[in-house]
Amino acid sequence: MGGLGLFLYGMNLMGEGLQKSAGTRLKAIIKLLTSNIFMGVLVGTGVTAVIQSSSATTVMVVGFVNAGIMTLKQAIGVIMGANIGTTVTAQLVSFNLNGMAPVALGIGIVLYLFGKNPKVKHISEILIGFGMLFTGMEFMKDAVEPLRDYKGFTDMLVSFGQYPILGLLLGFGITAIVQSSSASMGMLVALAAEGLIPLNAALPILYGQNIGTCVTSLLSSIGANKNAKRAAVIHLIFNVLGTVLFLIFLNKPVVSLVTGMDPGNVARQIANTHTLFNIISVLILLPFNNIIIKMAMRIIPDKAEDEEDIKTVKYIDDKMLEIPSIALINTIKETYRMGNKAKESLDCSISAIIEKSDEYLGKVFVKEETVNELQKIILNYLLKLSKTAALDEDSREAVDNLFNTVNDIERIGDHAKNIAELSQIMIDGDLEFSEQGKNQLEEIYNYVISAYSSALEAFKNDDINLAYKVFRIEEKVDMMEKTCRASHMYRLNNNLCSIDNGVVFLDIITALERVSDHAVNIAKRVIAQKKHFVE
Structure with missing residues (x-):
């Protein structure tokens, strides 16, 4: 023995x-x-x-x-x-x-x-x-x-x-x-x-x-x-x-x-x-x-009544910890997938606002639960991966960055949920934005979703050019936020919208601007890691 x-x-x-x-x-x-x-x-x-x-x-x-x-x-x-x-x-x-x-x-x-x-x-x-x-x-x-x-x-x-x-x-x-x-x-x-x-x-x-x-x-x-x-x-x-x-x-x-x-x-x-x-x-x-x-x-036959296996995680598996470098690649894929779930949640939350739709509202809460569950699973997996002795120095830095990226994505999911809760207030109170307010909301959202999508792609493909693009879009988001606030004050002073509408509108703008900030955080880590590898 x-x-x-x-x-x-x-x-x-x-x-x-x-x-x-x-x-x-x-x-x-x-x-x-x-x-x-x-x-x-x-x-x-x-x-x-x-x-x-x-x-x-x-x-x-x-x-x-x-x-x-x-x-x-x-x-x-x-x-x-x-x-x-x-x-x-x-x-x-x-x-x-x-x-x-x-x-x-x-x-x-x-x-x-x-x-x-x-x-x-x-x-x-x-x-x-x-x-x-x-x-x-x-x-x-x-x-x-x-x-x-x-x-x-x-x-x-x-x-x-x-x-x-x-x-x-x-x-x-x-x-x-x-x-x-x-x-x-x-x-x-x-x-x-x-x-x-x-x-x-x-x-x-x-x-x-x-x-x-x-x-x-x-x-x-x-x-x-x-x-x-x-x-x-x-x-x-x-x-x-x-x-x-x-x-x-x-x-x-x-x-x-x-x-x-x-x-x-x-x-x-x-x-x-x-x-x-x-x-x-x-x-x-x-x-x-x-x-x-x-x-x-x-x-192991296919059964006609069986549907495609629906699981919270798709790529990460404890078996892959045997080769940490491959486990890391798959964790990046799973994190990117989590990022897309948060993006879908954000899309549904804005659709719920614009269309005052209960259907989109329900989808946001379901997707947010998935994002939260993915955060827990990925972070636990990263903890196991970080304890693997065979992990090299560069991979350890990538694991550390992933911890922060996963948390940024989860916060974006939280902001989507906050917007959905604001849409619930609008539906319950039968509130309506002015045409100009709706147009501005859609415009700033398009900038925000563009920044977030670029950050996700930069993260997935390790693309430093896309990461820098996020910063340029963020500048437009900041300018647009100021424009939206100024326009809102003009409408409020001229009795073109109610105080209740205004509070919801400003909260949505704030949530969207914070989503853009989290996209910038993701982009910053892509740039920092790329520069470290080059050095």
């Missing part, structure tokens, strides 16, 4: 160090996912090799599909690639690198204690993780060594070669419990290294491990939408089909190949079989990707 604990922690630490070293380059890697299925396989392989976990990659894929930013066609390629990427760990632990473990630990700890540069710290984490991984492996080998003299145990392991279904179930069970095929593969390699298990008995366990690793992605799809569930099922179908192919047709030729490559080393034979299993499965099943997708859609 101690050896397994060290192995898992070392693998996790090494993966985190590699991920931090990759930094924001992972953003560019994920963008390649939109290319085609072959690029998806390459990206899935690369990302899994970096984060050292096919389960983490497939969980993220489920999250991406759930957020609607990846199609099933793209997902299947990444899932297949993840299965190849996970063989890196098995290959690594199958070599006898125990002598390097103390050296890696020693160098890693010295670098960690005395290194000031973040890049040096990341390298030290990779080395410490590497050292712990192999120390844990050595612990497991030492722990199972006495079992060589226990005939009951060795006979049980050998029997898995005669009854492959039992081996499959054992491999599936261990991996489902440990939640890591790399960890269960490490245990298998430890047994093989001590001569406790022959290759023919190890292979059914290995195939079972490939199916067991699907449990993590299946669990992660609980509560997700249909396509996310289908992505998890695709992972299961792919591994089951690969296992069937190998058990029935490819077992003997692969055994002959790996034993010829490393005649006396069962640990290397197991690692090579694991790699060949995944590469050959991808090569054979990749051309049938559309059939696999259709099978998943049959298992």
Whole structure:
């Protein structure tokens, strides 16, 4: 248990160090996912090799599909690639690198204690993780060594070669419990290294491990939408089909190949079989990707009575915190979506004023509730993201700015609600603005909504030119506010409007001007962040 604990922690630490070293380059890697299925396989392989976990990659894929930013066609390629990427760990632990473990630990700890540069710290984490991984492996080998003299145990392991279904179930069970095929593969390699298990008995366990690793992605799809569930099922179908192919047709030729490559080393034979299993499965099943997708859609069918899943959030998901740079991108998308909800609320509030409509009034309050809910969810998510160790300095500044932007958008939603409440006063009191008052209200609103829309687009696209445009519009809003107040005083002095009308009119103008101020706040952060990155 101690050896397994060290192995898992070392693998996790090494993966985190590699991920931090990759930094924001992972953003560019994920963008390649939109290319085609072959690029998806390459990206899935690369990302899994970096984060050292096919389960983490497939969980993220489920999250991406759930957020609607990846199609099933793209997902299947990444899932297949993840299965190849996970063989890196098995290959690594199958070599006898125990002598390097103390050296890696020693160098890693010295670098960690005395290194000031973040890049040096990341390298030290990779080395410490590497050292712990192999120390844990050595612990497991030492722990199972006495079992060589226990005939009951060795006979049980050998029997898995005669009854492959039992081996499959054992491999599936261990991996489902440990939640890591790399960890269960490490245990298998430890047994093989001590001569406790022959290759023919190890292979059914290995195939079972490939199916067991699907449990993590299946669990992660609980509560997700249909396509996310289908992505998890695709992972299961792919591994089951690969296992069937190998058990029935490819077992003997692969055994002959790996034993010829490393005649006396069962640990290397197991690692090579694991790699060949995944590469050959991808090569054979990749051309049938559309059939696999259709099978998943049959298992998780569309129901005629089902409507589109309506959820408060669309893009953010805790599963994506595994890669903070991607989580940040999706939080920006969710914040932009929240901004559009606030804009819709603002539109409805002005329509309620102009048309004195109860229907628009009701929409404002519904949308305002959504904006408030989104604020809570996004801020909680940002708090989790800010605590992620793998977040680089630039991303941390972006997270800090997002906290403020989310609050600005929520305040805009509040102003929309305030305007809606003023429209309720107008409807209840049967108040009416003069024609000039209505025209001025529409004019200042057009400036305000233009400033806010430009701020949102600048925020979404990191567009400094649009951000500066907000300042120019804000000047017009300020001038228009003064004009509206002066015109109102003229109408009031000449008995062209009532005091009640005037109070409502001035409150609306004030609320709109404050919306414009919040748009400027959003634009300022876009400019400040852009300048920081340039520097």
